[in-house]
Amino acid sequence: MTAIDSPAPLVDAEEVRRLRQEKLESIGRWVLPLAIMVLAVFLWDRICVWNEIPKYILPRPGVVMQTMYSDAGLLFSSLLVTLKITFLSLLLAVIGGVGLSVLFTQSKWVEMSFFPFAIVLQVTPIVAIFPLINIYVANQTVKLLLCAWIVAFFPILSNTTLGLNSVDRNLRDMFRLNGATRWQQLRYLRLPAAMPYFLGGLKIAGGLSLIGAVVAEFVAGASGQSSGLASRIIEAGYRLNAPRLFAALILISLAGIVIFLVLSLISHLILRRWHESAIKQER
Known part of the structure; x- marks a missing residue:
C-alpha cells in the first residue's frame, strides 16, 4: 500500500x-x-x-384516560369549538398581519403611524381588554375570535415586516437599475425574502392563537356562555371533577402540539429546496 x-x-x-x-x-x-x-x-x-391521593385531587392516568373515553362526546365537541376559534383567529391574523406589513414597507409614514398601536395591542393583557370587548360586541363567537386574533396578530406583523425590510441592498439596487416597479420588487424580491420570517411568525402565532382562544373562553366562560374546552375546565373545577379537568388539559396540550407540528411541516416543505434554514447541512 x-x-x-x-x-x-x-x-x-x-x-x-x-x-x-x-x-x-x-x-x-x-x-x-x-x-x-x-x-x-x-x-x-x-x-x-x-x-x-383521592381522584378528586389528583386522579391516576388510567382514570383520566377512562374519563376522556366516557366523556368523549362532550370533550371533543368542546375541542372543536376551541379549534374553530383558533384557526379562524390565525387566518385573520395572517391576512391582517401580512397585509399591514406590506403597507408598512410601501410607506414609512404608514408604519410610523400604525405600528405603535400594534405594540399597544400586544403588550396589553387580553384579560384587561376583554371587558371592553364584552361591552361593545354582542356576539359571543366574535368576542372570542377578536381576543384570540389580538394575541396572534403581532408575531405575524412583526416577523413579516422584519422580513420585508431585510432584503439585500445590492439586490434591491439591481431591481431599481433594471426599472422594476415598487410592486415588482414586492412580488419578486421582498415577499420571497420575507417567507422564512413569515413562517417563523406563523409557528409562533399558531400556538398563541390557541392560547388566546382558551384565555378568552376562560374569561367568557365564567358566566357560562362559552362551550369550549376552557369552560369545561372551569365547570370541572367547580364540581371537583379532576379527571375531566385533566382530560381537557391533555386535549388542549395535544391540540397545541399538533398545530405546531403541522405548521413546522408546512414551513419545511416550503423552504426545504432553497433556504439555508431548511437545507440539511453537511457535517
Missing part, C-alpha cells in the same frame, strides 16, 4: 462513524422524549398510589 492510499481507510471509518451518529440521533430524537413521557406518567401513577 502506498503513502497516497493509506488515508482511505481513515476516511471510510470516519464516514461510518458519522452515519452511525446520525442514525442514533434520528432514533433518539423520538425515543428519548417518549421514554421520558412514559417515565413521567408512571411516576404520576405511582405517586397517586403511594400517597393514596
